Amino acid sequence: MISVVIGGGTMGAGVAHLFLAGGHEVVLVEAGAERASAARRAVEASLAKAADRGRLEAVPHELLKHLTVVERLDDVAAGASLVVEAVPEDVELKRQVLKAAANACPDAVLASNTSSLSISALAEGLPGERVLGMHFFNPVPVQQLVELVLHDGVSADVVARVRGWAEALGKTVIEVRDAPGFATSRLGVAVGMEAIRMLEEGVASAEDIDTGMRLGYGWPMGPLRLTDLVGLDVRLAIAEHLAAELGPRFEPPALLRDKVAAGHLGRKTGQGFFTW
Numbered sequence: 001m002i003s004v005v006i007g008g009g010t011m012g013a014g015v016a017h018l019f020l021a022g023g024h025e026v027v028l029v030e031a032g033a034e035r036a037s038a039a040r041r042a043v044e045a046s047l048a049k050a051a052d053r054g055r056l057e058a059v060p061h062e063l064l065k066h067l068t069v070v071e072r073l074d075d076v077a078a079g080a081s082l083v084v085e086a087v088p089e090d091v092e093l094k095r096q097v098l099k100a101a102a103n104a105c106p107d108a109v110l111a112s113n114t115s116s117l118s119i120s121a122l123a124e125g126l127p128g129e130r131v132l133g134m135h136f137f138n139p140v141p142v143q144q145l146v147e148l149v150l151h152d153g154v155s156a157d158v159v160a161r162v163r164g165w166a167e168a169l170g171k172t173v174i175e176v177r178d179a180p181g182f183a184t185s186r187l188g189v190a191v192g193m194e195a196i197r198m199l200e201e202g203v204a205s206a207e208d209i210d211t212g213m214r215l216g217y218g219w220p221m222g223p224l225r226l227t228d229l230v231g232l233d234v235r236l237a238i239a240e241h242l243a244a245e246l247g248p249r250f251e252p253p254a255l256l257r258d259k260v261a262a263g264h265l266g267r268k269t270g271q272g273f274f275t276w
């Protein structure tokens with residue numbers, strides 16, 4: 001099958017890797033020549049890393065024969081069955097990209113990898129029966145979950161097809177109604193915000209809050225370290241969105257705002273709740 005991935009950043013490169021490893025023909029769309037070659041290098045590096053770790057059955061350079069990187073959607077994608085957009089978290093940009101995909105790929109399912117935006121809002125003006133959220137997790141080739149986000153207008157046939165594709169790629173699927181933050185972001189942010197409030201109130205140290213959840217509740221990593229990995233700015237934006245949609249229980253703590261204002265964004269800047 002032909003799958004199109006729009007946006008070749010962190011998530012798009014991972015999705016392209018996953019689809020190649022699953023035997024898809026992949027068309028990866030990136031804006032501009034420089035970013036297109038960076039996206040190709042990211043997919044190459046991701047496949048090479050998986051091969052080194054024994055997590056890839058095929059040889060990377062064989063898989064890469066099935067990757068086409070383009071700067072615009074064109075005829076190469078007309079026969080696509082699936083489009084996944086992974087451009088930055090901006091409603092207008094995502095709408096624009098999905099609209100172009102709906103025209104260029106008349107038979108394709110149109111999936112958004114948004115981690116927080118309303119799928120109904122993204123589907124406005126599009127053939128809604130073939131639009132849904134297909135939320136992957138970072139790093140895409142490794143993380144087990146795909147969260148399908150279903151707005152009222154999506155067809156049951158499209159949901160069944162996407163579930164089948166995701167399961168064939170080795171993923172476990174959950175289905176969630178199109179509600180703010182879906183299931184994962186909503187719960188993840190709720191715990192993350194509470195952990196930051198506890199730190200603010202001096203209940204325990206960052207290390208001890210995280211150790212509590214790791215060893216007491218079997219979390220692979222504590223909520224503060226996870227916030228550092230995701231990026232404090234990214235988490236702040238999602239919390240603000242959830243507070244606007246769901247009420248003050250998601251209001252971001254002052255400590256989070258202060259750290260973002262100081263440029264302490266987590267692992268990517270070397271400093272967040274921990275020093276990296």
Ligand SMILES: NC(=O)c1ccc[n+]([C@@H]2O[C@H](COP(=O)([O-])OP(=O)(O)OC[C@H]3O[C@@H](n4cnc5c(N)ncnc54)[C@H](O)[C@@H]3O)[C@@H](O)[C@H]2O)c1
Binds near residue numbers: 006010029116
């Ligand atoms: N990073 C994560 O952990 C994560 C997890 C789940 C979901 N998401 C979601 O995935 C999406 C992408 O996130 P990311 O972290 O990969 O972002 P990113 O910034 O790493 O990548 C986005 C890419 O899209 C490209 N792009 C921008 N406009 C484009 C256009 N018109 N056409 C083609 N490409 C274009 C950019 O050049 C960039 O390479 C967002 O909606 C985000 O919320 C991210």
